[in-house]
Amino acid sequence: MSVARLGYLGFKASDPDAWNSFANNTLGMMSAAKGKDSDRYRIDSRAWRLAVHQGEQDDIGYAGFEVADAAAFSETAERLRQMGCDVMDESDDLKADRGVIGLVSTIDPSGVRIEIYYGGTELYELPFVSPVGVSSFMTGDQGLGHFVLATPYLEQSMKFYVEGLGMELSDIIDWDLGPGGKHKLHFFNCNRRHHTLALLPVPALPPKLLHHFMLEVGSLDDVGRANDRMERDSRIMITFGRHTNDHMCSFYGVTPSGFAVEVGYAPRDVDRTWSVVRYDSISMWGHKFIPPE
Template identity: 80%
Template sequence: MATAGGGDCDRYRLDSRAWRFAVHRSEQDDIGYAGFEVANAAALTETTERLRSLGYQVTEESDDLKSDRGVLGLISATDPSGVRIEIYYGATELFEVPFVSPAGVSSFLTGDQGCGHYVLATPDLEKSMAFYVDGLGMELSDIIDWDLGPGGKFKLHFFHCNRRHHTLALIPVPALPPKILHHFMLETGSLDDVGRAMDRMERDSRIAITFGRHTNDHMYSFYGDTPSGFAVEFGCSPRDVDRSWSVVRYDRISMWGHKFVSAE
């Protein structure tokens, strides 16, 4: 469901928040920025001071940008991959206008887990981990050694900042690829939501990776192509991080399924 976003931007809802995703008209055709929420003004000040103490340049954003984003407080910094990261508090709620999916999705799992996850390429894993772990306070969930055969081997690192298994994953690469964003994920309320989405994407020949179940978060999902060249993962029923969680590693990214679909 699109919401008003000005002449160069469309914004989309997933829940009671005024918006969760923004699509800007731009030649970049990649991730433009990512937002992370803190509880209040004191938490925003604490995050600002921590990032600056680690040597990161932090901008306290203008009232105009805060108004555009619909938040009470907003800072920004740039991560080691060159992605603009915005940290905010006081987002706009629209409880009085219930969210209704135009495609009939029963619900999206958001709330205290945020809106999903995203996966970025990084040319310097240590610097990226310092930014997200030391700077933003994330914790490592686990690591997968992903063997793509002729496509190479990658050591994926997954990070959480709430009960969701991962809000961020990093793919170490020698140099940044054409797309920094590998994919982003939306979690739905039921397996039927996922199946119906697969039907819609198959009609448009947009399936990139088939239905499967991941080893680490146990999510049932598939991946669809976007016109921008990165993917969107659509899934349900993962496991959460709990107090007994310990970091482990995996040799495979999926228990079954998740096969790449060759372009014709």
């Protein structure tokens, strides 16, 4: 039994005020009710999807994976314990702060806090409205989006996410970074979204574990307008392009914490006919890296 979707992400940021402006005015997220020690943002009917905590790491703080119900919750937690993971039953206070019914946590092989939960809070009575007019963010049964972790512990991480969380390999890209050599990116799904997680193998723990997170928007115009806002603020990291594996049309911008955010549209889904393959290139066209000034 797999986790169902990526439910939320938490970041540790040295400048939460910059994140507040970025989340609202650049990405088009809607401010949500604050957490106990965080600013939170909505992109759909859920009470929150992104939390920003004060911290000097400027990196991922935690990732929350949602399961369907109490049975899936218990089964996932037990499977992780059987693998030797230290799984902690979280307090009622933290469950209330996250707005969930059940919550456990563990640590992945790279040191990222992973939370498993069920029973997230819906706010249909308070519709999501983007402050910059984003038509919609594509979430639903696919969840928040995806994120990419850099790790020197590829095999251990694959075991954790595949055997522990029940994810499946979508495909592999041999990403040629020029003088940096080739890196085998591994992409994993847990629903029809092509990938909810990707792992980028690196020789040693990097300064930032999070390479990027992705938000899927409802129209190509939403991507274009987000690109304009990023360009206005000199935040474009990788130009508009189309990926080989998920076929998403997207671009990448720099967040206030230095890692990237991908904004994309119209990827293809994983279906029952899916076969695992490999690619020699990450993009069909576009996606040119812009060196920082």
